Amino acid sequence: MKIKKYTPDKSGLAYSVGVTLDRFIKIKQEDFTFASGELSQLLRDIALASKIVNRETNRAGLANIGGAFGQTNVQGEEQQKLDVIANIRFMRALSKGGEVCAIVSEEDDEVIDLQNKSGKYVVAIDPLDGSSNIDVNISIGTIFSIYRRITPVGSPIQIEDVMQPGANQVASGYVLYGSSTMLVYTTGHGVNGFTYEPSLGEFFLSHPNMRAPQNGKIYSVNEGTYNHFDDGLKSYIQECKKREYSARYIGSLVADFHRNLLKGGIYIYPATAKAPNGKLRLLYEANALAFIAEQAGAKATDGKQRILEIMPSSLHQRTPLYIGSVKMVDEVAQYQKNNIAIVSQ
């Protein structure tokens, strides 16, 4: 019997499709502090649910799943059908996956206890981000944070398992349902992006080791509430205009963040007189993106301190968010400090 050693094809006839997410997770598993495969499985569960949500978003207009669901969530926001569908899909995948003991979701008032005696992980999730853009076919997303529980596995879920500072995240990421669908995540060893190939049903590594430019010329802020901004922020925005920076605001945090991460820029959702803690939620929006930002060489603050250092005190607490290229986040903070200096003179 003749045996021949495999030599990779060099004809170029069949282009390499690249590394699948599953394979990448397997290869990188040794990076995980607790490399027992559970976190790998959890990431795969999230990828599976995001494939299903991707299918639903793509056909939202056809399948009568656009529009309002007719209920409001704990934030007092009208839930969209897709908010609820995405919430169900991620809950189901995380519960069936068997690695998670508790979930904090934007769409649920309380902590969801999955009654899983062997689950070591806690997930905080924004199942559908950018809800106001669902019906107008603009990019939307999913945001997730993963922590290890603090109390012993199998014991009842305690507040300290859920109320952990972002710095305790073992992994975080987002899914962007845009012109293409991408999953971007970190486990504290850099940031990698995967693009979904629907015909193969696979995510493929398309953006290895993502790094954010240190500076940029894009600013993303809802200027509709400009009059409520503090003077320091107003001066910074005026300076951006003077420099003819590009104003880009999609109104989907994931999409605005992703663009600025790739191109260099800053996304700001400030505190205003009307919203003293801004709008965005610490546990399932700011923390996840702050971990990604820092792992990609960018920065995330609430205007005063690192987002990842904030000790949470309530499930759906909000925080101002300044996130993006280091030089831009530092500069706006300087403007605000100077402004305080001017005002106090």
Ligand SMILES: O=P(O)(O)OC[C@H]1O[C@](O)(COP(=O)(O)O)[C@@H](O)[C@@H]1O
């Ligand atoms: O309409 P506003 O006030 O600018 O707020 C837009 C922000 O609100 C959000 O839609 C909040 O997220 P949800 O859609 O998950 O509630 C962000 O995605 C977006 O950046």
Ligand SMILES: [Mg+2]
């Ligand atoms: Mg959101």
Ligand SMILES: [Mg+2]
């Ligand atoms: Mg949401």
